[in-house]
Amino acid sequence: MGTTVIVELPDVEVVKATDMALLCLIEGDEHWIPKSQIHRTSEVKDEGDEGTLIIPLWLAEEKGIG
Numbered sequence: 001m002g003t004t005v006i007v008e009l010p011d012v013e014v015v016k017a018t019d020m021a022l023l024c025l026i027e028g029d030e031h032w033i034p035k036s037q038i039h040r041t042s043e044v045k046d047e048g049d050e051g052t053l054i055i056p057l058w059l060a061e062e063k064g065i066g
Contacts, residue, residue, distance in 0.1 A: 006039055006054050006055065006056055007066045008052050009053045009060070012024050012026050013025040014044055015030065015047075019035075026053070033063075
């Protein structure tokens with residue numbers, strides 16, 4: 001099995017949450033992040049959370065963040 005490379009994004013704020021995704025304020029821009037892609041050790045997991053968001057590198061690259 002392969003290992004997923006992750007990226008830690010500091011100072012992220014969740015402005016909205018749905019059952020499937022979080023709308024996160026990252027570096028001044030809003031990005032929808034699928035909950036299924038948020039690493040289990042991420043500080044950011046639900047609406048109102050602030051802190052470090054941990055997601056796969058491929059997702060950060062796809063969204064142009066990090």
